[in-house]
Amino acid sequence: MSGYQTGLLVILSFNVIAAYAVYLPLSAGQLNLGIAGFMAMGAYTAAYLSNELAWPLTAAIPAGAAASCLLALVVAVPILRTHGIYLALATFALGQVITAVFLNLEVVGAAAGYQVTTFTGPATVIAGAAGVLAFMLLLSRTRFALYLTAIKSDPTVADLMGINVRGMQIAAFAIGAAIAGLGGGLYGHHFSFVEAQHFSVALSVYTVLYVLLGGTQTVFGPLVGAAFFTLLPELLRASQGWRYVFFALFIIGFMATRPQGLITADLLRVFRRSRRAPEAAQP
């Protein structure tokens, strides 16, 4: 594999991890616009632990994910009291606050950024993304995942069915944050550098865009969305500086014609049925 291809695969891996961090709460109808903040939390925690306390990567990166998860649990109680556009704004503000804190935190280099001494190669990043994907595929077959969709569809009925709606939403938000933290930890150790400016509003918004483009109805949506978003600008490379213009126009056109995303539950059912049809024809 060429260096270019490997580089692309690494970026794809980071995008896939970020996409699932956004997807999980979104599948319960909660838009987290502050996902970059949770990535920053994971990135800085993991970097600090491996730099200053000489923790091995296998402990530092999961600890970064855990820190991000813990932060989400703490803020979930006030933040998840808001709904819809207010929840999106609250998470947006939260992401900004987290990034701003790291931008001013001298112990991790503040605005100058933070060198990470331990390096991890592309294989770890790709394995991380594969792990997240496997975890999400397993999770999608549980009652938990089904309940999240049920809550998005009708929280009142979900509650009357006996489901702890708030508990499920908090869990989705926190597990999403843990995935973001994992992505952040891998990011810092792969690029050997963490700076708060990277974890910007644009990163959060782009990630939400992949997920919406891929579709939030099924677990495959974010994967397809992230792949699309990573690869399409590369394909448009020939058009030089205009490629982002074409890309933006494409997104607008796409959202107008297929607002439910690329991959929908009905689409998957059609696939499954056409696969099952030949078997059914047998006596």
Added chain:
Amino acid sequence: MSAAPALTLDHLGKAFGGLRVLRDLSFTVRAQEPTALIGPNGAGKTTVFNLVSGVYAPSEGRILLGERDITHMPSRRRIAVGLSRSFQNIRLMSHLTVIENLIVGQHVRASGLLDLVKPFRLVPNHRWRREAIDALAECGLEAYADESVSALPYGIRKRIDLVRATLAGASLLMLDEPAAGLNPTETNAMRAHLELLKKRGVTLLIVEHDMHFVDQVCERVIVLNFGEKIAEGTLAEVQRDPQVRSAYLGDEAA
């Protein structure tokens, strides 16, 4: 006939701000005695359902399920003590298939942490799916198992909503206008479905405008008007009641 109370409303009242939609409402639904709650539009019938299921908290009074006071019980715990309901406008989860809706309906019997995180749907024909299919098959609906809910005809969705409401094994089932919007064939299917539930010992409390349907399904009728109970008895008894006639037909007719 069992005389044990399945549901008791004790001086129940509900006000939204200054608007009193229910006042001093008391009645008892006896176990296995299918009961109808009727009254003109705006009489407070759906409010009664919302108070009993816990969607709203009452302003005053008590609600007893059997002997248990559930007035302040969180709404999500009520299904576990035997209370289930349907909505006037069908509230199936439109993003899910029929079977997925039913699996959500089974939650009360699978609410442990392990049940929640076990990827049981990796197994093609798992136990919960088989159970849901059996429940559909009892009412001849198994052909719709893997359909997307939004694609189904109204009458079928209505009965699937009913199947889902019964999966938790509720002892009291409250149905908001089960026959509304159904054609005669669908109405017959709905009635047969309710007969099946009655045979299983489920107590029915239904809100319904179709008096023919009420006559066929229910043994007892409670009439509400402007948030108060104005009559109670068999359908024939309440239809003779002058207050009921006045509420439905206007004062001149009484």
